Amino acid sequence: xxxxxxxxxxxxxxxxxxxxxxxxxxxxxxxxxxxxxxxxxxxxxxxxxxxxxxxxxxxxxxxxxxxxxxxxxxxxxxxxxxxxxxxxxxxxxxxxxxxxxxxxxxxxxxxxxxxxxxxxxxxxxxxxxxxxxxxxxxxxxxxxxxxxxxxxxxxxxxxxxxxxxxxxxxxxxxxxxxxxxxxxxxxxxxxxxxxxxxxxxxxxxxxxxxxxxxxxxxxxxxxxxxxxxxxxxxxxxxxxxxxxxxxxxxxxxxxxxxxxxxxxxxxxxxxxxxxxxxxxxxxxxxxxxxxx
Amino acid sequence: xxxxxxxxxxxxxxxxxxxxxxxxxxxxxxxxxxxxxxxxxxxxxxxxxxxxxxxxxxxxxxxxxxxxxxxxxxxxxxxxxxxxxxxxxxxxxxxxxxxxxxxxxxxxxxxxxxxxxxxxxxxxxxxxxxxxxxxxxxxxxxxxxxxxxxxxxxxxxxxxxxxxxxxxxxxxxxxxxxxxxxxxxxxxxxxxxxxxxxxxxxxxxxxxxxxxxxxxxxxxxxxxxxxxxxxxxxxxxxxxxxxxxxxxxxxxxxx
Amino acid sequence: xxxxxxxxxxxxxxxxxxxxxxxxxxxxxxxxxxxxxxxxxxxxxxxxxxxxxxxxxxxxxxxxxxxxxxxxxxxxxxxxxxxxxxxxxxxxxxxxxxxxxxxxxxxxxxxxxxxxxxxxxxxxxxxxxxxxxxxxxxxxxxxxxxxxxxxxxxxxxxxxxxxxxxxxxxxxxxxxxxxxxxxxxxxxxxxxxxxxxxxxxxxx
Numbered sequence: 072x073x074x075x076x077x078x079x080x081x082x083x084x085x086x087x088x089x090x091x092x093x094x095x096x097x098x099x100x101x102x103x104x105x106x107x108x109x110x111x112x113x114x115x116x117x118x119x120x121x122x123x124x125x126x127x128x129x130x131x132x133x134x135x136x137x138x139x140x141x142x143x144x145x146x147x148x149x150x151x152x153x154x155x156x157x158x159x160x161x162x163x164x165x166x167x168x169x170x171x172x173x174x175x176x177x178x179x180x181x182x183x184x185x186x187x188x189x190x191x192x193x194x195x196x197x198x199x200x201x202x203x204x205x206x207x208x209x210x211x212x213x214x215x216x217x218x219x220x221x222x223x224x225x226x227x228x229x230x231x232x233x234x235x236x237x238x239x240x241x242x243x244x245x246x247x248x249x250x251x252x253x254x255x256x257x258x259x260x261x262x263x264x265x266x267x268x269x270x271x272x273x274x275x276x277x278x279x280x281x282x283x284x285x286x287x288x289x290x291x292x293x294x295x296x297x298x299x300x301x302x303x304x305x306x307x308x309x310x311x312x313x314x315x316x317x318x319x320x321x322x323x324x325x326x327x328x329x330x331x332x333x334x335x336x337x338x339x340x341x342x343x344x345x346x347x348x349x350x351x352x353x354x355x356x357x358x359x360x361x362x363x
Numbered sequence: 364x365x366x367x368x369x370x371x372x373x374x375x376x377x378x379x380x381x382x383x384x385x386x387x388x389x390x391x392x393x394x395x396x397x398x399x400x401x402x403x404x405x406x407x408x409x410x411x412x413x414x415x416x417x418x419x420x421x422x423x424x425x426x427x428x429x430x431x432x433x434x435x436x437x438x439x440x441x442x443x444x445x446x447x448x449x450x451x452x453x454x455x456x457x458x459x460x461x462x463x464x465x466x467x468x469x470x471x472x473x474x475x476x477x478x479x480x481x482x483x484x485x486x487x488x489x490x491x492x493x494x495x496x497x498x499x500x501x502x503x504x505x506x507x508x509x510x511x512x513x514x515x516x517x518x519x520x521x522x523x524x525x526x527x528x529x530x531x532x533x534x535x536x537x538x539x540x541x542x543x544x545x546x547x548x549x550x551x552x553x554x555x556x557x558x559x560x561x562x563x564x565x566x567x568x569x570x571x572x573x574x575x576x577x578x579x580x581x582x583x584x585x586x587x588x589x590x591x592x593x594x595x596x597x598x599x600x601x602x603x604x605x606x607x608x609x610x611x612x613x614x615x616x617x618x
Numbered sequence: 619x620x621x622x623x624x625x626x627x628x629x630x631x632x633x634x635x636x637x638x639x640x641x642x643x644x645x646x647x648x649x650x651x652x653x654x655x656x657x658x659x660x661x662x663x664x665x666x667x668x669x670x671x672x673x674x675x676x677x678x679x680x681x682x683x684x685x686x687x688x689x690x691x692x693x694x695x696x697x698x699x700x701x702x703x704x705x706x707x708x709x710x711x712x713x714x715x716x717x718x719x720x721x722x723x724x725x726x727x728x729x730x731x732x733x734x735x736x737x738x739x740x741x742x743x744x745x746x747x748x749x750x751x752x753x754x755x756x757x758x759x760x761x762x763x764x765x766x767x768x769x770x771x772x773x774x775x776x777x778x779x780x781x782x783x784x785x786x787x788x789x790x791x792x793x794x795x796x797x798x799x800x801x802x803x804x805x806x807x808x809x810x811x812x813x814x815x816x817x818x819x820x821x822x
Contacts, residue, residue, distance in 0.1 A: 118592065135568075135576045135579075136575060136576045136579035136580075137579075138579065138580075142579065142580060143576050143580065144577060144580060145416065145417065145573070145577050145580055146416040146417070148418070173583035174566060175568065175572075176566060177565030177566060180474055180565070180566065183474055188487075202789075244772075245783060245785075249784060262774050262775075263774055263780065263784075264693070264773065264774050265575070265772055265773075266575060266578070266579050267579060268578055268579055268582050268584045269578075269584060269679075269683065271582075272584055272585075272683050273682075273683070273774070276683070276687075276691070277686075277691070278686075278694065278774075288821075295582070320802075362655035372654075376654060376655050376656075379655045379657075379658065380655055380656070380658070383655075383657055383658055383661070384657060385662065394688055396690045397687070397688035398687060398688050400667045400686040400689075401688065401689075403684075403687050412812075427763040434699070462758075462761065463761060463803070463804055463807030463808060463811070464800065464803070464804060464807075465765040465768060465800070465803050467765070467767070467768055467779070468796065468799070468800040468803065470798075471796045472796075483712075542726075553671060557671075557673040557674075558673075560673040560675050560676070563675075571673060571675060571676060584679075584683055584684055585680070585684050585687060588676055588679050588680050588683075588684075589680065589684075591676055592676045592677070592680060594671060595671060595672045595676065596667075596668060596671045596672050599671035599672075600667065600671055603667075603671075
């Protein structure tokens, strides 16, 4: 898989070096990689960085089906999106080359995958919560997001989060939206579907009154679908962290240093512009302050 | 059980056929019209499935599905044989418990519980091992029923001819048992192949999971899942057809 | 806690209703497969082959998102019920058919020789013997169906598994939560097995 990705990457280097290509996201990573830093400091033998270097590949737990964040392009085999590109850049930082292998994780499998060392990091809209922090270490936060509300165009009656009370609300299964809706409108009936297109289809077919999802994803949906309207600004604040094996303070600091560096150099903003910035208008936001 | 059909009966059969054919055609036409009205039959929504890269991606998923099903089948059949050859209280209890525990639960045990005891298998085996554990019980039941379906007289006849026990089992009992078991074995293989769709829990990129990624990418949810369902149907039908052919050719050589 | 109860009740309701539906449709399909009309036999055969050769999860997704496109709008629970019932009906039909076929043909012929009509010999000779033989296969299908209802959670129905996942999302206690759910399924399956044994004794 990793070799396949690298091969696809090389194809893109050869194929579409001429700026914007027809494939969404295609080739964008190359431009980013040219500006990516590479770690040149000391490596403690036996540390996570040492293990990854010996293996020659960064093992990432993530998604293949999150548009704008980490979506596999089945045609080219390339992984595109904000999380996906950050993963590549982290590999570049550790190894000096963007060698990654993506293992699809789900919200149930993330903690065990880290705990037993199946993956080195989780980059998957992984919201930092106190409960999770007891079982994994978080680097970052690397992204500030929030849950937004979308309704079918022409529908009225939902203008603020509290209006969700008593309504049927569609959310992505196992996303932070489930809890967010319960917090702002405990009487809302929550309807979960496994993926974004399933949620969208369900909304259009009238199975629910509103759809609550990460703002970036909703903006992307609305940009493709004229029948969708976003209601106001995000009503929660979710801070995404990079999941690391619990207690590995050395590697957590290592990743935090890297996040600070790309935040300062403007590379973080570049990645944002190439992914989420293609649907969200305006300048790139400032990266969130690293916790420690 | 039925009498040879007379003229009145044949007429009735004809009428029933005509009426039911008309009803069926009407239902299909209604369904298609409704589908077309929703725009789901538009050529644009189907054209991607005429392109090779999309099929390559789906076939990659099918390859993983078949690989997982194959590995599960071999392990489960071996385990089932072991269980069937040694019928005792333990093996019977095992088969009984496995039958009433959802495979999904076994997958979860593999994912969450075993790693804390230091047992941590690669992704592929996290799907295959629970499936094999569960299906081994089914195989054991099939094997036992197959061996029991051979009349005891067959074995006795073999033994009375002075054949050793092993030879009787191998050349008299098993061939007949296998013939009786074939339909059940095929059903089991189909159910196994379908069960690999649980791969989405362990993030194993099999056919159904790939269908989901594809639907996410191009937004053509209904079309993608229709195509995926069609692939499953074709593969499983081919499996059944192959088994029937094998059985027929073996029946011919046996004669 | 109400979430757990809701999930449990939904799973139980879905199991009972789908099984009833599956037996109803399955009997119909079994009749189609036995009647001496070639076209109807073919329809029955196609039904069984199409339904049992495609994973239930694919059916569920197709029903939940496909049916509204052809103008059939049902609440999620009933959509899942329809898909599970129609899916398991294929297995029920096969169990019933092989149950009828397992009654030695001599039995039917003897009944016919005594002057009973086809419906009479079915009713008084073949079906009583067949019904005893199908109890166990039907119980197996019922148990498989119980496990299968977990997939309804994937298409939005708040069943026991979905409820457990929601709770796990906040508690992060997978072992506890999923073991509890597993035990619930085990108890349900044991109940079905017990019921089948009682039924079998009644028929014997």
